Amino acid sequence: MKLRRDFSEHRQAQEVVHTEVRIPSGDACLYGDLVLPVSYSGLVLFAHGSGSGRHSARHRQVAQALQNAGIGTLLFDLLTALEEPTDVHTGEHRFNMALLTQRMQESTLWVISQDQFQDVPIGYFGASTGSAAALISAARLGDRVSAVVSRGGRPDLAGPVVLSSLSAPTLLIVGGADYGVIELNEEALQLMRCEKQLSIVPHANHLFEEQGNLEEVAALATDWFKRYLHKTSPTNKVDTTVGASKEAWQ
Secondary structure (H helix, E strand, O other): OOOOOOOOOOOOOOOEEEEEEEEEEOOEEEEEEEEEEOEEOOEEEEEOOOOOOOOOHHHHHHHHHHHHOOOEEEEEOOOOOOHHHHHHHHOOOOOOHHHHHHHHHHHHHHHHOOHHHOOOOEEEEEEOHHHHHHHHHHHHHHHHEEEEEEEOOOHHHHOHHHHHHOOOOEEEEEEOOOOOHHHHHHHHHHHOOOOEEEEEEOOOOOOOOOOOHHHHHHHHHHHHHHHHHOOOOOOEEOOOOOOOOOOOEO
């Protein structure tokens, strides 16, 4: 598999390769943005919450911090272009854990079926309801998922059976002003038997909009993934010899 080099983005701490991908999931096709540092030691898939997607500025800020640390990222839409506008008005998909989990799991299996990623540790970064989909998928896939980070998540939607069977080291990040969600995460933490941690960012609300709070989230997530994705993986190299093809990797 070869990825084209894209120089349209500003240079970051590490040189990176940008590729648009299309991920088959049942009858749907999910679009994603794959960004790989030229030397990387893991790949983190992002699971967005309700009303969000791969273009989320919050997710992209966290993703850039991971890329700067030598970790690849895949931001993709869990909902299709037809489903997203419907969900905005009806909310019928955002709490459909069966659908979101199926797409998270199938996307992961698609990634690890690619030759380039067969020996690369996979991590999940989930937000809001997307965190539950990430946790369920991680529990089902077992040791294929090396670490999970949840930001302002709803782990309670994953259910006690899933939480108690989770094996991937899991970090729960919650805002100190996100009342109600703090308690849900504390209860979930008690059910987990894996390596786990709850980090509360003081004064942050559910979206971590206050100045400096998202930077704290990015730092916490980066430290967690560096600890668990770098532990078992040699450094991987991106093939940058491909020309300026405009085709998306499929």
